[in-house]
Amino acid sequence: xxxVVAARRASGWKDTITALPWIAPTxxxxxxxxxxxxxxxxxxAFVKYTPQGVERGPAGxxxxxxxxxxxxxxxxxxxxxxxxxxxxxxxxxxxxxxCSLALAQFLNKDFPGRKLLRLVVILPWACSVVMTTTVxxxxxxxxxxxxxRLFVDTGILQAAQGFTKNPATSFWVxxxxxxxxxxxFTTYTILAxxxxxxxxxxxxxxxxxxxxxxxxxxxxFPMLRPAIAAAMLINIINVFNSLPILKILNxxxxxxxxxxxxxxxxxxxxxxxxxVASALSIVNFGFCLLIIxxxxxxxxPTKEVQ
Amino acid sequence: MAYRGGVHKKPNPIATxxxxxxxLLFFSFPYLLMVIxxxxxxxxxTKIPPEYFPAAPQFDNYLKVWSSQVDPGNSLLATTxxxxxxxxxxxxxxxxxxxxxxxxxxRGRMVFLFxxxxxxxxxxxxxxxxxxxxxxxxxxxxVWVALILINGAFNLSFAVWIxxxxxxxxxxxxxxxxxxxxxxxxxxxxxxxxxxxxxxxxTAIVFVFVNTWxxxxxxxxxxxDSSLQPLTVSMPRFLGMYIRDWQLLFTxxxxxxxxxxxxxxxxxxxLIGGLTAGAVK
Numbered sequence: 001x002x003x004v005v006a007a008r009r010a011s012g013w014k015d016t017i018t019a020l021p022w023i024a025p026t027x028x029x030x031x032x033x034x035x036x037x038x039x040x041x042x043x044x045a046f047v048k049y050t051p052q053g054v055e056r057g058p059a060g061x062x063x064x065x066x067x068x069x070x071x072x073x074x075x076x077x078x079x080x081x082x083x084x085x086x087x088x089x090x091x092x093x094x095x096x097x098x099c100s101l102a103l104a105q106f107l108n109k110d111f112p113g114r115k116l117l118r119l120v121v122i123l124p125w126a127c128s129v130v131m132t133t134t135v136x137x138x139x140x141x142x143x144x145x146x147x148x149r150l151f152v153d154t155g156i157l158q159a160a161q162g163f164t165k166n167p168a169t170s171f172w173v174x175x176x177x178x179x180x181x182x183x184x185f186t187t188y189t190i191l192a193x194x195x196x197x198x199x200x201x202x203x204x205x206x207x208x209x210x211x212x213x214x215x216x217x218x219x220x221f222p223m224l225r226p227a228i229a230a231a232m233l234i235n236i237i238n239v240f241n242s243l244p245i246l247k248i249l250n251x252x253x254x255x256x257x258x259x260x261x262x263x264x265x266x267x268x269x270x271x272x273x274x275x276v277a278s279a280l281s282i283v284n285f286g287f288c289l290l291i292i293x294x295x296x297x298x299x300x301p302t303k304e305v306q
Numbered sequence: 307m308a309y310r311g312g313v314h315k316k317p318n319p320i321a322t323x324x325x326x327x328x329x330l331l332f333f334s335f336p337y338l339l340m341v342i343x344x345x346x347x348x349x350x351x352t353k354i355p356p357e358y359f360p361a362a363p364q365f366d367n368y369l370k371v372w373s374s375q376v377d378p379g380n381s382l383l384a385t386t387x388x389x390x391x392x393x394x395x396x397x398x399x400x401x402x403x404x405x406x407x408x409x410x411x412x413r414g415r416m417v418f419l420f421x422x423x424x425x426x427x428x429x430x431x432x433x434x435x436x437x438x439x440x441x442x443x444x445x446x447x448x449v450w451v452a453l454i455l456i457n458g459a460f461n462l463s464f465a466v467w468i469x470x471x472x473x474x475x476x477x478x479x480x481x482x483x484x485x486x487x488x489x490x491x492x493x494x495x496x497x498x499x500x501x502x503x504x505x506x507x508x509t510a511i512v513f514v515f516v517n518t519w520x521x522x523x524x525x526x527x528x529x530x531d532s533s534l535q536p537l538t539v540s541m542p543r544f545l546g547m548y549i550r551d552w553q554l555l556f557t558x559x560x561x562x563x564x565x566x567x568x569x570x571x572x573x574x575x576x577l578i579g580g581l582t583a584g585a586v587k
Binding site: 025032041044105111113122127137139143144225230244285288291 | 325326333340343395398400412417419428432435442455537545563587
């Protein structure tokens with residue numbers, strides 16, 4: 001018996017070796033460009049650097065909580081940054097979800113031009129976020145911005161505002177743009193989920209006297225849960241890691257109150273060097289791993305290939 | 307039949323029309339503004355307050371921009387080279403992996419697939435400092451190679467997932483028949499399986515290409531030399547600088563989005579299966 005098991009085990013590893021030529025290039029690239037920089041980042045977090053990136057010996061935990069540490073550097077408004085980061089992720093992800101649920105419901109109807117409309121919805125997804133954000137930055141300029149003129153002409157604003165010059169307003173403009181560019185992916189995921197809702201069940205519920213809202217909440221919505229879970233978790237990671245929107249829309253310099261932990265990494269990298277930036281990156285990295293773990297546990301993306 | 311919203315009754319045509327027009331306008335207005343602005347004169351675009359439309363569209367902005375201060379030629383070359391490079395790299399290494407995991411069970415297969423999935427969810431942004439430490443000495447055109455490797459690695463998983471689902475849908479018997487006819491495994495992949503899974507391959511190619519074309523964080527932290535920066539890094543540099551030639555900036559933005567929008571529209575139907583690793587199709 002045990003020899004059979006042993007033989008099977010041996011043949012199992014033989015299979016792995018046979019598989020290597022096919023999967024080794026993928027493994028190598030992941031090792032070199034994902035795993036190795038992760039290790040480097042952890043090492044860097046414990047080394048002292050000048051802002052220009054010159055090494056100055058071991059740092060212990062000084063990059064985290066020293067006088068020029070990621071979490072203790074004076075003038076960095078940490079309470080505001082924690083709040084921003086949470087608000088940024090929660091508001092953007094939830095607002096995206098609500099808009100996408102409605103939009104997917106609409107695009108799932110049968111009407112002429114539906115296919116074309118779906119392609120228009122894809123625009124903010126296909127276009128570079130940098131370019132999309134740049135248009136918003138231009139449109140919201142106080143002097144030459146077309147959106148500002150439109151707001152004044154329609155009476156929404158009394159006078160043109162410099163939305164991007166002030167951290168308080170630029171943050172909320174960034175929230176809008178982030179929702180805007182996140183809607184297409186979420187909508188498409190929910191549309192895909194809607195394909196699995198059988199029409200005859202809805203019809204039966206209709207016969208039984210369930211109205212539109214009841215049908216949606218008791219039949220359609222529960223069946224959309226896997227799609228919603230997948231879209232939301234992927235969005236959380238994307239939104240949390242989003243750099244260009246906040247960076248391009250906020251023209252105020254320095255450690256202002258519109259930073260999230262992600263944009264702060266890049267500010268630190270320039271001002272305090274790679275050591276401090278790595279220390280903060282480790283916290284962000286931990287958060288990403290947590291979301292990935294939840295994704296693997298909840299969405300079970302590998303169940304079909306087992 | 308899949309669920310289609312209403313029960314028996316047709317949707318109200320007027321409400322649908324209004325809804326459709328709203329969606330159309332909402333998802334295109336920044337891009338319409340981009341194109342309209344790219345056709346203005348410098349005087350029109352810097353006027354305070356601005357005019358909504360140009361008096362006469364300045365199509366020659368699209369010619370002038372190449373010899374202007376914006377000078378997008380180098381950046382367009384950088385973006386193009388990096389995007390083609392990353393796409394080719396992914397195609398070369400993801401195809402055999404996808405084929406093999408779709409066809410064979412082996413010890414470590416699930417570990418491999420999990421590793422690929424985790425890579426898909428991690429992003430260059432969170433590892434940017436580590437990537438900087440690894441690649442900051444890659445100067446000159448080598449920085450493009452670094453970006454090809456980075457974009458390749460982070461887009462690899464989408465390609466592996468989408469292609470393996472296509473390979474898995476091809477019956478094993480077809481492969482086996484080819485092997486019986488004396489073809490090797492590699493020949494079978496190229497001559498028998500690949501022609502059958504081309505939609506999956508096209509999807510992977512387009513996805514990697516578009517994502518690399520639009521990538522920002524890694525390029526931003528790695529490419530210091532302005533003549534080597536891709537479009538996503540070089541264009542925002544002009545914001546808030548001496549230059550107020552927004553109309554030229556928008557010609558570049560328009561040129562940069564048109565090809566990827568067309569490509570993305572081609573694979574629109576198959577994107578979700580790859581991004582959610584088939585958990586949602």
